[in-house]
Amino acid sequence: MTAAEAATLGVSDVFTRLGSGPEGLGKDEAARRLRVVGPNAVRSYRARPWPVLWSQLRSPLLLLLAVTAVASAFLGQASDAVIIGVILVASVGLGFFNEYKAARTAEALHSSIRHRCVVLRDGHPRTVDVTELVPGDVVDLQLGQVVPADLRLLAVAGLECDESVLTGESVPTEKSTGPVAAGTPLAELTCCALMGTVVRAGSGTGVVTAAGGAAEFGRIAQGLGEHQPETEFQTGLGKFSMLLVQVAGALTGAIFIINVALHKPVITALLFSLSIAVGLTPQLLPAVVSASLASGSRQLARSKVLVKRLVCIEDLGDVDVLFTDKTGTLTEGSLRFMRSAGPDGTADDEPLLLGLLCNEAVTENGRAAGGNPLDVALWDSPAAAGQQPALARYRRLGTVPFDHERRLVSVLDEDDAGNRMMITKGAPEELLKRCTAIPAAARTALDAEFASGNRVIAVATREMPSVSSLTAADEHDLTFRGILVFLDPPKPEAREALQRLARLGVTVKVLTGDNAVVAAKVCADLGLPVSQVATGADIDNAGDQLGELLARTTVFARVSPEHKAQIVRAQRATGTDVAFLGDGVNDAIALHAADVGISVDSAADVAKDAADVLLLEKDLNVLADGVMGGRRIFANTMKYVLMGTSSNFGNMFSAAGASIFLKFLPMLPSQILLNNLLYDTSQLAIPTDNVDPEQVAQPTRWDLGFIRKFMLFMGPISSLFDFTTFGIMLWVFHAGERLFQTGWFVESLATQTLVIFVIRTRRVPFFRSVASSPMALAAVGITAVGAVLPYTGHLAYILGFQPLPGAFFLALAGIVAVYLVLVEIGKYWFYRLYRAPAAPKPRHRTPGHRVRRRAARFTVHTLHPARGHNVSPGKPVKQDSKVPAG
Numbered sequence: 001m002t003a004a005e006a007a008t009l010g011v012s013d014v015f016t017r018l019g020s021g022p023e024g025l026g027k028d029e030a031a032r033r034l035r036v037v038g039p040n041a042v043r044s045y046r047a048r049p050w051p052v053l054w055s056q057l058r059s060p061l062l063l064l065l066a067v068t069a070v071a072s073a074f075l076g077q078a079s080d081a082v083i084i085g086v087i088l089v090a091s092v093g094l095g096f097f098n099e100y101k102a103a104r105t106a107e108a109l110h111s112s113i114r115h116r117c118v119v120l121r122d123g124h125p126r127t128v129d130v131t132e133l134v135p136g137d138v139v140d141l142q143l144g145q146v147v148p149a150d151l152r153l154l155a156v157a158g159l160e161c162d163e164s165v166l167t168g169e170s171v172p173t174e175k176s177t178g179p180v181a182a183g184t185p186l187a188e189l190t191c192c193a194l195m196g197t198v199v200r201a202g203s204g205t206g207v208v209t210a211a212g213g214a215a216e217f218g219r220i221a222q223g224l225g226e227h228q229p230e231t232e233f234q235t236g237l238g239k240f241s242m243l244l245v246q247v248a249g250a251l252t253g254a255i256f257i258i259n260v261a262l263h264k265p266v267i268t269a270l271l272f273s274l275s276i277a278v279g280l281t282p283q284l285l286p287a288v289v290s291a292s293l294a295s296g297s298r299q300l301a302r303s304k305v306l307v308k309r310l311v312c313i314e315d316l317g318d319v320d321v322l323f324t325d326k327t328g329t330l331t332e333g334s335l336r337f338m339r340s341a342g343p344d345g346t347a348d349d350e351p352l353l354l355g356l357l358c359n360e361a362v363t364e365n366g367r368a369a370g371g372n373p374l375d376v377a378l379w380d381s382p383a384a385a386g387q388q389p390a391l392a393r394y395r396r397l398g399t400v401p402f403d404h405e406r407r408l409v410s411v412l413d414e415d416d417a418g419n420r421m422m423i424t425k426g427a428p429e430e431l432l433k434r435c436t437a438i439p440a441a442a443r444t445a446l447d448a449e450f451a452s453g454n455r456v457i458a459v460a461t462r463e464m465p466s467v468s469s470l471t472a473a474d475e476h477d478l479t480f481r482g483i484l485v486f487l488d489p490p491k492p493e494a495r496e497a498l499q500r501l502a503r504l505g506v507t508v509k510v511l512t513g514d515n516a517v518v519a520a521k522v523c524a525d526l527g528l529p530v531s532q533v534a535t536g537a538d539i540d541n542a543g544d545q546l547g548e549l550l551a552r553t554t555v556f557a558r559v560s561p562e563h564k565a566q567i568v569r570a571q572r573a574t575g576t577d578v579a580f581l582g583d584g585v586n587d588a589i590a591l592h593a594a595d596v597g598i599s600v601d602s603a604a605d606v607a608k609d610a611a612d613v614l615l616l617e618k619d620l621n622v623l624a625d626g627v628m629g630g631r632r633i634f635a636n637t638m639k640y641v642l643m644g645t646s647s648n649f650g651n652m653f654s655a656a657g658a659s660i661f662l663k664f665l666p667m668l669p670s671q672i673l674l675n676n677l678l679y680d681t682s683q684l685a686i687p688t689d690n691v692d693p694e695q696v697a698q699p700t701r702w703d704l705g706f707i708r709k710f711m712l713f714m715g716p717i718s719s720l721f722d723f724t725t726f727g728i729m730l731w732v733f734h735a736g737e738r739l740f741q742t743g744w745f746v747e748s749l750a751t752q753t754l755v756i757f758v759i760r761t762r763r764v765p766f767f768r769s770v771a772s773s774p775m776a777l778a779a780v781g782i783t784a785v786g787a788v789l790p791y792t793g794h795l796a797y798i799l800g801f802q803p804l805p806g807a808f809f810l811a812l813a814g815i816v817a818v819y820l821v822l823v824e825i826g827k828y829w830f831y832r833l834y835r836a837p838a839a840p841k842p843r844h845r846t847p848g849h850r851v852r853r854r855a856a857r858f859t860v861h862t863l864h865p866a867r868g869h870n871v872s873p874g875k876p877v878k879q880d881s882k883v884p885a886g
């Protein structure tokens with residue numbers, strides 16, 4: 001049943017249609033339905049070899065080349081065709097092997113992550129994977145949660161959903177339970193909560209009407225295909241590849257025409273120009289990127305950072321501004337109850353007793369088993385044990401639970417003499433506003449506690465003789481009873497981590513539900529420069545000036561969950577890349593709003609669920625490692641790109657040019673392909689390379705202009721030089737066809753691969769930066785392979801090589817040395833002249849990006865039967881023809 005249909009019906013009709021009830025489904029029935037309709041998923045994360053292989057073969061260039069090779073075989077050049085075939089298979093195999101390995105890593109990543117929700121099974125709440133939801137399941141919704149399926153709402157308490165992912169409307173929609181008129185547009189289905197949207201306020205319960213591809217969100221997500229969302233970097237690489245393909249296209253077209261005009265055989269000319277095109281285009285680029293992301297994710301996992309999707313790594317490296325909560329990130333987070341003080345500020349156990357009574361921790365035998373950290377800390381204190389006899393005298397009649405907007409919790413208790421009172425505890429600012437009289441001594445005591453950075457909550461009571469239930473509206477005319485003080489000292493290692501992040505160019509700002517003075521004190525203790533502290537009230541009053549307020553503020557205190565998200569969104573609107581680190585229920589919405597949501601393993605479920613990255617330790621140092629990791633990958637991939645645009649490009653260009661002046665081809669098509677294969681192989685070690693600290697000192701930005709300029713600057717150096725080499729070959733060695741081709745093959749491979757040592761660093765001279773051993777070995781090794789090939793007898797003969805005179809290698813050494821020096825000088829001038837654009841362009845995220853990101857939670861290993869059926873009890877399942885099979 002679609003959401004639109006269900007919305008027009010009353011709750012009982014919906015239950016009848018779905019064959020369910022307020023108690024939810026039975027365990028067996030849920031399992032049966034799951035078998036019939038398949039999982040609540042829109043994608044599969046299984047690494048399948050065929051699609052990966054297909055993506056390697058899809059290149060029109062390769063196809064064209066293969067066809068031409070086959071044609072040439074029929075024209076009598078069988079051995080050439082076979083060689084070309086073998087090299088092509090090896091190239092495709094290389095790309096496939098790397099991509100598939102990366103896909104396997106992504107698969108392992110996905111299978112280690114669970115997204116869960118609470119459903120009623122036979123009337124009992126159960127936690128299940130969101131992918132196991134079926135139509136008829138009754139689901140709980142809470143703040144910050146992503147709605148796991150299309151739901152017809154059964155009950156709401158101030159429920160509001162952010163449906164922008166579906167409707168583009170950023171103002172959250174208020175939800176209710178009454179049916180709507182038929183034909184109501186999607187954005188106004190107030191009695192439905194739609195899959196993929198986020199609970200921005202309140203809570204609720206609903207019954208699943210449609211899941212997976214049958215839900216509105218699922219339909220959109222499936223329409224976008226199986227692709228992962230792309231990072232800015234990947235999009236940039238795509239554009240870059242297009243640029244090269246265009247250059248290659250123009251160049252090869254011209255070469256072909258010229259060669260034919262010069263009366264070279266058509267098929268040879270075609271093979272030659274196509275091979276040049278293959279040499280020009282960076283076929284291995286996607287494989288290099290995925291391989292570096294995959295190896296990056298494994299490295300990060302070792303340093304305790306778990307990314308949910310591979311692309312998150314790059315997002316991490318891009319972070320400009322990090323918002324973090326205070327508790328547990330900057331402070332130890334292991335709250336310790338220190339003292340209880342009466343209204344006059346002197347020690348007094350009464351507030352402690354009241355605090356234990358007005359408490360939501362789940363207790364077992366007088367010990368806390370779970371709940372709000374402050375409440376748990378209170379129970380765990382040694383002093384709490386002494387209160388047991390006093391506690392036994394009270395009976396609880398009602399509760400108004402804690403929420404992050406009120407920052408208060410209240411209970412209605414009756415003592416053994418039958419006296420009823422309300423006990424309220426909460427943030428002192430909020431509580432004091434509701435008290436009748438506050439002794440001056442209390443204010444002094446409070447200020448002193450705040451100033452020393454302690455966490456304080458205040459306790460008050462109110463006599464309520466004839467009342468039997470409570471609401472938040474009763475929280476007034478309270479009698480102030482005292483304060484409870486908790487110690488939450490700053491983390492020593494946070495100081496160093498903050499400095500590291502500052503050195504990495506990441507601005508750290510604090511968003512906390514705690515008091516402004518406390519937050520400022522903690523920051524000061526940790527050496528985080530605090531320019532200004534703003535509070536939630538300041539944010540509300542800022543209006544249009546929020547951007548300005550944001551720019552001058554480091555600490556935001558007493559902010560609500562909605563404020564946190566509002567700040568994150570406002571910061572993103574300035575074009576910066578924003579990360580948010582938080583672990584509480586009050587952080588979930590902001591986690592969704594950020595470019596990168598970061599949480600910790602010990603966080604509340606909704607926070608973990610909302611995050612893109614999980615830290616296995618709540619430590620900013622671990623995060624700094626993650627940022628570094630992202631930037632390293634960017635830096636190394638950039639090396640590959642720059643290599644492709646300089647020497648490789650230049651060599652191919654020169655070879656093409658030379659074919660005009662020479663009576664023969666400067667290199668045989670098969671030799672060009674072999675050359676390219678060997679070069680690519682050496683490039684595969686780039687992801688392991690070391691990165692200079694200065695290269696990762698700033699947030700990474702993709703800059704196509706930079707690459708284009710680099711290409712235009714370095715390309716000619718390389719070509720100029722190549723023609724000199726041609727001259728030497730022709731006039732010094734008096735080379736004939738075979739010798740020329742062999743010499744040029746060895747020389748071009750050597751210069752192409754060895755130039756990595758210059759390109760990989762901005763330092764001059766280049767040997768001030770040390771390459772990783774695998775990479776150095778690969779570059780030198782491949783050069784050696786190239787040099788040895790002409791001496792392999794029969795093999796050399798088949799490949800069209802001939803042994804080179806000893807003097808050649810002397811010349812080669814000289815050529816390589818001069819070339820590297822030339823490039824070094826070029827590089828020096830390039831980086832001196834090059835100016836990066838001053839302001840980074842604002843990030844442009846397409847709506848599809850968000851859908852894909854959110855769809856990641858609705859993935860299963862294998863997507864079996866088509867999703868999108870209507871399950872009706874007893875009736876056979878009907879196939880919905882609109883939904884494509886998974």
Ligand SMILES: Nc1ncnc2c1ncn2[C@@H]1O[C@H](COP(=O)(O)OP(=O)(O)OP(=O)(O)O)[C@@H](O)[C@H]1O
Pocket residue numbers: 325326327372374375402404407408409425426427428456457511512513514515559584586
């Ligand atoms: N169980 C509780 N009982 C009463 N008051 C509480 C309780 N938990 C928190 N508070 C009060 O509400 C305030 C806000 O809490 P909230 O959880 O929104 O943020 P926080 O966890 O203190 O800060 P951060 O955002 O840095 O994690 C706390 O500073 C405290 O004064």
Ligand SMILES: [Mg+2]
Pocket residue numbers: 325327583584586
């Ligand atoms: Mg918190």
